[in-house]
Amino acid sequence: MFIVRNILNNSPHRIPRQLTWLRECSEILDCANNLRGLTDSELKSESLKLKQIFAEQRGGTRDVVQAFSIMRDAARRVHQQEHYFNQLLAGRALLDGYIIEMQTGEGKTLTALLPAYVHALSARGCHVITANEYLAVRDHQFSKPIFNLLGISTGVIRNQDNRNERRVAYSRDVTYATEKEIGFDYLKDRLLIESEPNRMSDDETLIEPHDRPVHRTEMNAAIIDEADSVLIDQARMPLIIAEAIPADAGEVERYRWCRETLPKFRPEKDYLLDPQLRRVKLKPDGRSKLVLEQKSEGMGGYRWHDLQVAMENSLTTSHYFRKDRDYLIVNDQIEIIDQNTGRVIPGRKWQHGLQLAIEMKEEFTQIEQTSTTAQTTVQLLARKYRFLCGMTGTAKSIAGELEQYYDLETIQIATRLPSKRTEVKTKLFKTRAEKCNEIRKVVQELVEQKRAILIGTPTVQSSLELAEVLQSAGIEFELLNAANHALEAEIISQAGQPGQVTIATNMAGRGTDIQVDREVLSRGGLHVILSEMHFSSRIDRQLIGRTARQGEPGSYQFLLSFEDDLFEQLPIQFQKKVQNYSLSLKGTEVPSRAIHWFRSAQQKLEREHGQSRMKMYQHSTMLQQELESLGLIPEFLTD
Secondary structure (H helix, E strand, C coil): HHHHHHHHHHHHHHHHHHHHHHHHHHHHHHHHHHHHHCCCCHHHHHHHHHHHHHHHCCHHHHHHHHHHHHHHHHHHHHHCCCCCHHHHHHHHHCCCEEEEEEEECCCCCHHHHHHHHHCCCCCCCEEEEEEEEEHHHHHHHHHHHHHHHHCCCCECCCCCCCHHHHHHHHHHEEEEEHHHHHHHHHHHHHHHHHCCHHHHCCCHHHHCHHHCCCCCCCCCCCEEEEHHHHHHHHHHHCCEEEEHHHHHHHHHHHHHHHHHHHHHHHEECCCCEECCCEEECCHHHHHHHHHHHHHHHHHCCCCCCHHHHHHHHHHHHHCCCCCCEEEEEEEHHHHHHECCCCCCCCCCCCCHHHHHHHHHCCCCCCCECCCCCEEHHHHHHHHCCEEEEEECCCCCCHHHHHHHCCCCCCCEEEECCCCEEEEEEEEEECHHHHHHHHHHHHHHHHHHHCEEHHHHHHCCCHHHHHHHHHHHHHCCCCEEEEHHHHHHHHHHCCCCCCCCCCECCCCHCCCCCCCCCHHHHHHHHHHHHHCCCCCHHHHHHHCCCCCCCCCCEEEEEEEEEEEHHHHHHHHHHHHHHHHHHCCCCCCCEEEEHHHHHHHHHHHHHHHHHHHHHHHCCCCCCCCHHHHHHHHCCCCCEEC
16 A cells, blocks of 8 residues: 555546556466466476567557466566565656656666566567667676576677677667767768768668668657666767867967966956856956967967867866876776766766876876767757656756656655664764775774674765775775775675775765675664765765665765865855855854855755756757758758
8 A cells, every 4th residue: 555555645536547557466476376387398488479570560468467377477586576665656757758766776667677678579679778788798697597587588788899899789679878878879870871871761771780870760669768867978078979180289389388388377367167058258358468468380280269268278277187087097098977877988988188188187198189080969859759768866846847848747656564664863064084094984884883884985086085095094994996996896795785885986875786695784774874965956866775675774875064065166155155154154064054054055056957958959959950050960960
C-alpha cells in the first residue's frame, strides 16, 4: 500500500493512467510466476515470438505485459534479482514516455531493462544513455547476459572504439553509451554525408566501411539514466567537433604578451570581476593602459578588439580557472573537468581564446589550435529520437525545464521501504582550515566506531587538501577523483567496509553502488560528510543518496565554511556581505542560523544556471526555426 498510495499522489490528471499501470503490474507478477516452469530455451522461444510480433508493429497491451514478465523472469534466472512492484511501475511509466524520479538505491539499472527490452523487440534499436562511460560499461556488463538469454543483441560505445566497432555496437538491439559519444558520432556522420552527398546516396555496399555512417538511419528510442545530469546539466555545454589547424604565431604571441603584462593591471581600477559569469571586463583605465603598454614585435598585425579579448581572457583564467579544480594537466595536455560529474571530459576544449589563455598560464610551449567544424546541443540531439524517457533520483526541482525543453512530464516513484536515513546537525565555520579540522575529528570518532565514511568534495583540489589533513593525522583513506578515475570500481567496492574512509569528488554521487558491510550496518551504516554545498542542490542530494539505500540505516552531515568555493561565483557585493558577517562573529563555529547564507548562495547559482540553459534553448530553437524557414534541415549547427 505504501507504493500505491504514494504513486497516486502525483498530478490528478495522471490517475486514470496510473490505475491502468497498477492493474498491469499485478498481471505481470502473476504472468512471471507462470514462466518459472519453462526451461531457458523455452523462455527464449517465447521472447522470439514477441520479437516477431513487435517487429511487425502488432504489439499491444497484452504483449507489453508478457514482455515485462519475460524480462522479470530472465533477470531472476541470470542475476537472482526480480523486479519489485515499484520497479515494474517505474518501467511502465518509462514505456509511456515519462521522466521518473526514483530514489538512489531503488534499482534504476534493473528498471531500465523493462522498457529497453520492449523497444529492442521492434528491432529498430534502443539507446540506454548514461552520464559517463564507466556506468555505460558497467550497465552493459550487467544487462548483456540477461538480453542474450532472450535473443536480444547488445553493444556498448567506448571512447577508444574505432568507427567500425561503433557501427557494430549501434546495429545491436540495445546500445549503451554516453550522450557525448552518441552526439559526436552523429555529428561525424552528418559531416561525412554533407561532404559527399552523391556518393552516400548510392549503393552503400560499394563504400569502404570506414567511410559509412555509424548510426542507424533513424534515432528510434532513448532511455536516459541520470536524466537531470544529461538533459539539464550537460545541456549547458554544446557538443563541438573541431579540427586542428596551424597555430597562429601572432595570436600565440599576443596571449603570451598578455600573460606577462597582466600583473600591471589592478582589479576595480583597470577591470571588473563578474563571478557569476566567471568573466573579466576591462574598464576605460584598463583599455588605456593596454594601448600604452609596449608591445612585442612578434604580435604581428592585429585588431584592437582581438588584443582586448586576449587580455580579458588572460585575466579571466587568472581569477576563475584553477588547476585541479577546472582542469588537469595530463601528458602535456589540458583535460577539462566536468563540474557536474567530477570527471575529465575527453577531447573537450574551451572556445573563444580561453583554451589558449590557460595554456599560456600553464606555460605550454607546444600550442595546437582548433577550428569548429560542427556543433549541436544535447537539447537538439534529444529531439531527434522518436521516443524519449528518462530516470533520476533528483527530477522534481527541474520538472518544469524537462517539460519545457523536451516535452517530458515527471512522475515520482515511492521507495520500496521507508527510509532510515538520518541527518546530523549541520556545522558552519569561518575558515576552510577550521572546517577541515572538524572533519578530521568526526572521521576519527567514526573510525573508532567501525563506521564507513564517505567524504564528498566538489573539486580535485579540495579532495587533495582534505587528504593532506587526514594523512597528517595518521588516518588511512582512499581517494577518488578525476585524476585516478580508473580505480573507481575498486575504491567504491571497499567503501562500505568497517573503518573505511573514502574521499571522493561528486563523481561518487552518480550511479555508484556502495555495498555496506553488515557490521557497519549494525553500527549505524555509511556516514556521508558533505564538505561543501555544490552549486546545485540536486548534486548534494545525489551524494546524500549514497547512504541508507533500500531501507538500510545511514546518516549524513554538512560541514561548511565561509571560504568554500560556493561563494566564489556570486556577485562581489554578496561576497563582501558574507565576509563582513563572518568577521563580526566570535570564536570558530558559526551559528546554525547562518545556513541561510549558504542556501541563498546555492539558490542564486541554480537560478543563474537555469537562465543559462534557457538562453541556449532559445538560441538553438531560434536558429532551427530560421533554417527551416529557408527550407534547410538543421541536421547540425556550425559557427
